[in-house]
Amino acid sequence: xxxxxxxxxxxxxxxxxxxxxxxxxxxxxxxxxxxxxxxxxxxxxxxxxxxxxxxxxxxxxxxxxxxxxxxxxxxxxxxxxxxxxxxxxxxxxxxxxxxxxxxxxxxxxxxxxxxxxxxxxxxxxxxxxxxxxxxxxxxxxxxxxxxxxxxxxxxxxxxxxxxxxxxxxxxxxxxxxxxxxxxxxxxxxxxxxxxxxxxxxxxxxxxxxxxxxxxxxxxxxxxxxxxxxxxxxxxxxxxxxxxxxxxxxxxxxxxxxxxxxxxxxxxxxxxxxxxxxxxxxxxxxxxxxxxxxxxxxxxxxxxxxxxxxxxxxxxxxxxxxxxxxxxxxxxxxxxxxxxxxxxxxxxxxxxxxxxxxxxxxxxxxxx
Numbered sequence: 001x002x003x004x005x006x007x008x009x010x011x012x013x014x015x016x017x018x019x020x021x022x023x024x025x026x027x028x029x030x031x032x033x034x035x036x037x038x039x040x041x042x043x044x045x046x047x048x049x050x051x052x053x054x055x056x057x058x059x060x061x062x063x064x065x066x067x068x069x070x071x072x073x074x075x076x077x078x079x080x081x082x083x084x085x086x087x088x089x090x091x092x093x094x095x096x097x098x099x100x101x102x103x104x105x106x107x108x109x110x111x112x113x114x115x116x117x118x119x120x121x122x123x124x125x126x127x128x129x130x131x132x133x134x135x136x137x138x139x140x141x142x143x144x145x146x147x148x149x150x151x152x153x154x155x156x157x158x159x160x161x162x163x164x165x166x167x168x169x170x171x172x173x174x175x176x177x178x179x180x181x182x183x184x185x186x187x188x189x190x191x192x193x194x195x196x197x198x199x200x201x202x203x204x205x206x207x208x209x210x211x212x213x214x215x216x217x218x219x220x221x222x223x224x225x226x227x228x229x230x231x232x233x234x235x236x237x238x239x240x241x242x243x244x245x246x247x248x249x250x251x252x253x254x255x256x257x258x259x260x261x262x263x264x265x266x267x268x269x270x271x272x273x274x275x276x277x278x279x280x281x282x283x284x285x286x287x288x289x290x291x292x293x294x295x296x297x298x299x300x301x302x303x304x305x306x307x308x309x310x311x312x313x314x315x316x317x318x319x320x321x322x323x324x325x326x327x328x329x330x331x332x333x334x335x336x337x338x339x340x341x342x343x344x345x346x347x348x349x350x351x352x353x354x355x356x357x358x359x360x361x362x363x364x365x366x367x
């Protein structure tokens with residue numbers, strides 16, 4: 001078996017918003033699809049506006065059949081939990097600088113998995129479809145993204161001569177809703193495929209994840225089997241059972257007392273250092289859920305002009321997405337056997353109102 005990196009798209013310039021579809025042309029099994037976006041900051045800065053937020057969806061489709069469908073933050077977080085480290089990304093808030101985000105889509109348990117992989121011959125017209133809008137977040141402006149700078153590259157990691165795989169990993173967003181304080185959302189979950197991971201994301205500024213997901217419960221066949229019934233706080237406390245802290249580096253741009261929003265949103269730590277400015281002191285006050293206030297003092301006084309800084313960031317919950325892995329992640333037979341049940345209901349009690357919540361599943365589809 002030989003590995004081959006095949007460009008499906010290379011440095012394609014995109015409009016500031018839209019949808020674009022690329023044919024999957026290789027015929028041998030594909031172990032990873034690597035999707036990269038790149039855009040340039042405006043003339044002043046681009047603070048707290050990660051490129052992931054501009055990605056409305058990444059989909060792998062065959063007509064009406066959808067194999068993969070997640071937005072940028074979900075796809076980034078799933079890849080992070082799959083690899084045990086964050087995917088590659090350039091985070092640079094300085095004026096006129098490029099930012100990137102790489103979103104690897106894994107079709108198997110590991111690179112080179114011949115049992116689980118994407119087999120194009122099992123589909124009639126497989127395609128990759130992306131949808132984006134640079135107006136998300138800071139928008140197209142001097143303090144956001146420069147117009148006409150969005151670019152797309154897609155690389156397929158092809159296994160030439162590989163045997164026909166038995167199945168493929170699939171991931172889709174299944175449900176979205178807005179929380180109510182003390183209210184419970186009842187979500188009927190699919191039972192047609194074996195589950196590998198459940199992803200739970202909550203988006204509410206300055207609110208920790210466990211306030212958003214107060215209690216999480218999975219109930220099978222009307223309560224005959226309950227694999228999960230746990231406080232969100234305890235789910236957070238168990239994160240290091242399955243993976244270490246994530247980390248990344250960034251170049252920020254701020255002045256005085258500026259809000260800072262990090263891409264890791266639980267138990268986060270940011271350590272700003274000077275980019276060369278003398279007599280600079282940095283003070284961070286954390287507000288929870290990846291948010292904080294950065295105070296920059298130069299010569300003992302709060303800065304009044306934008307100043308660049310570098311920072312190492314570590315923590316949990318990329319883009320406030322929590323992963324619930326089922327069983328030993330390398331053992332297909334140990335994953336959650338959803339087809340064995342007639343019905344599965346996810347019940348989430350919210351602790352705060354107004355959070356936008358997203359529920360996604362990674363499953364295995366047999367050919």
